[in-house]
Amino acid sequence: MTNPIDVISKKLKIPRWWVEAIAIEYTDCREFAQENDIWKFNFERVSSSDLEAAIHENHIVLHTYLFHNIAPAVFPSRMIFRMIGAAISAPLCESVEDMIPEGLVSRSYFPIQTNSNDSWDPKLSFSTHCQVFENGQLFQWKIAEFVPVEGRHYGKYISEFIDLEPIDELSQELQILRNPIIKPGEHGYEDYKEKVTDYYQRLDAVRHLLLKQLMTIHNQKKSQYSGFPKTLPLTPPILSHFERFTVRDNKYYTKLYAEPIFYRGCFFHAKKAEDLIASKNNQFELTNSLDEIYQERATAIILGAACFEAFINGLGFEYYPEIWKQLENLSIKKKCFLYYSLSGKDSSLFNTGKEPFKSVMDLFEYRNNLLHYKVHYKQAEEKNQTYITDTEKQMPREFVRDLPEQLKICIIEICNVKSIPIPEWLTPHPNIGWMK
Numbered sequence: 001m002t003n004p005i006d007v008i009s010k011k012l013k014i015p016r017w018w019v020e021a022i023a024i025e026y027t028d029c030r031e032f033a034q035e036n037d038i039w040k041f042n043f044e045r046v047s048s049s050d051l052e053a054a055i056h057e058n059h060i061v062l063h064t065y066l067f068h069n070i071a072p073a074v075f076p077s078r079m080i081f082r083m084i085g086a087a088i089s090a091p092l093c094e095s096v097e098d099m100i101p102e103g104l105v106s107r108s109y110f111p112i113q114t115n116s117n118d119s120w121d122p123k124l125s126f127s128t129h130c131q132v133f134e135n136g137q138l139f140q141w142k143i144a145e146f147v148p149v150e151g152r153h154y155g156k157y158i159s160e161f162i163d164l165e166p167i168d169e170l171s172q173e174l175q176i177l178r179n180p181i182i183k184p185g186e187h188g189y190e191d192y193k194e195k196v197t198d199y200y201q202r203l204d205a206v207r208h209l210l211l212k213q214l215m216t217i218h219n220q221k222k223s224q225y226s227g228f229p230k231t232l233p234l235t236p237p238i239l240s241h242f243e244r245f246t247v248r249d250n251k252y253y254t255k256l257y258a259e260p261i262f263y264r265g266c267f268f269h270a271k272k273a274e275d276l277i278a279s280k281n282n283q284f285e286l287t288n289s290l291d292e293i294y295q296e297r298a299t300a301i302i303l304g305a306a307c308f309e310a311f312i313n314g315l316g317f318e319y320y321p322e323i324w325k326q327l328e329n330l331s332i333k334k335k336c337f338l339y340y341s342l343s344g345k346d347s348s349l350f351n352t353g354k355e356p357f358k359s360v361m362d363l364f365e366y367r368n369n370l371l372h373y374k375v376h377y378k379q380a381e382e383k384n385q386t387y388i389t390d391t392e393k394q395m396p397r398e399f400v401r402d403l404p405e406q407l408k409i410c411i412i413e414i415c416n417v418k419s420i421p422i423p424e425w426l427t428p429h430p431n432i433g434w435m436k
Contacts, residue, residue, distance in 0.1 A: 004048040008055065011048075017111045018133055019051070021061040024122055025207070026054045032200065033193035038178060039121045039200075060215050062122070062207075065129040066140050068101050068109035069093075069230070069247050071238045075110070078241070092239075094246035094255075097230055100129075103221070104228040105138040108235050123203065124174060126157040126167050130211075132218045141221055143214060162213050166206045173199065259314065260425035262307035267404040269300035274401045297395040298370055304403050305332075305367035308360055311411055311423075312336060319343075319418070332364050336414075343417050356413065359406035362399065369394050 005023055009016040023029050027046045034040040067075060070092070078092050093099045101109070128146060132139040144159040154175070156168045177199055182192035230247045237252070239245060244255045273296035280286040312335055316324035320342050327335060336357075337347040352361045378390035408426050415422050 003043055004046050004051045005043055007048050008051050012052070012055065014055070014133070015111075017063070017113075018061070018131075019055065021063055021122075021131075022055050022058055023051055025061050025211070026058050027051060030121075030200070032196045033182070033189070034184065036183070037181060038196045039124075041121075058211075059134045060130055060132045060211050060218065062127040062211070063129065063131050064112050064122075064127055065100055066105055066109050066111050066131060066138075067099050068106040069232050069236050069245070069252070070099050070110075071108070071236050072110055074236075074239050091244065093244060098246050100142075101140045101230065102142060103139060103225055104231045105131075105140055106230075106232040106236075108232065109138070123200075123207065125171075126164065128157070130214050130218070132215070139218060139222065141214075141218060143217065161217050162210055164210075167210070170199075170203055170206060257314070258310045259307050259423070262303045262310060263404070263407065263425060266300050266304040266307055266407065269296045269303065270400050270403050272296045273300065274397075277397065294391060294395055297397075297400045300400050300403060301363060301366050301370060301395065304407055305363050308332070308363070308407060308410070312339060312414070315339060315414070315418075315420075333361060339414070340417060345417050349417075356406045356410040359399070359403070360410050363403065363407075366394055366399070 005016060005019045008014075009019045012019075023043060023046060024041075027050060029041055029043050029046050031040045031042050031045070032038060074092075126144065128142055128144050129140055130143050132141075143161050144157045144164065146155050146157055148155045154171070156171065157164050177195065182189050229249050231250060232247060232252060233250060234252075236245075237254075239254065242257050242261050244257065246253050246255075273293050276289050276293050276296065277286065280289060309332055312332065313324070316327065316335065316339060320339075323338075323342065327338065330338070333350075333352060336350045340347040340350050350357055352358055380387035380389050381393060382388075411426060412422050
């Protein structure tokens, strides 16, 4: 038998999730006290005509919530990386309002469902958000909070708009009803099934009254808004892990966090230079790869300096924007001294004569020598009965090899100045992150 949800979704050309939400909330689509829980969905109990009528009659549901303004391919990538601790960037958006709609929902959106309907009946819980679909437009409003309750292992929903105590009372009753679940064939099953049926009838009455009240609140909220500045008219772009977005006045803005790009490049090229040397067995093989080795070292130095400069400028613009925009031409050393002073710390703590700060200052000297290289003969240095070329002196093997770690230590030290979180991109997940 064809699932009526698929039939009606296709016929009315409306999203399947909405049709299913209407079916779950407003139709007789359950069999009670079956198998391993108090309910079992059977959408074949609902005729297509009854489901279509329910959709035309009802316009509000309690889904978990919707996301919008995010390309569907971007969201799971970011969330997976964050869940496993492999994040390499700033948060996805400037504020939660950028991606969780309050009011009119953008054309590009997708629903979030924390549990599958096979594992949990949404009607047995509540939600922090409600959704309204009317006149071809979709709205979402935050209408509740979920808070812990001392003395019990589950929390409760509270709302400034509606009285949710009846829902909490039913939630407490549900804990008793499901402990234990009496299955078909077990002693007392018929009485238990009757209790479950009665529970759902009372739950249905309470929820329908609340949904009616929420529909009134929807109309009130909608009339109070002169516009919805976070609602995009177009499809959002895909974003890298280095980008953050916000929506202002229905326009899409992105911000690039360049530090992780540069740091990752510095790490890769420093490692590649060292791997090239380690793979050579003699001077003949080393000579043939020397051009590539110097290329890798030079790139690591340039990107390492770019990383640190982007990092300190980012902190400056975030915490001291009015001052920092006047400092573009200051040296990196002076910027660091100033950052310490503005943060209420003694600037002498940025001791350029000791590690890790010494390596950072050496890094900028090497970077400047590379970018402003003067093409003339330079005397080689005598060392251990041989000569060290100026090229080797400006891109020392040990310095480049240790550069990513010294950068990391230095950035952590500077974060500690203001007790700000250490950037996640400094310590990515070893198996999923870019260091693998």
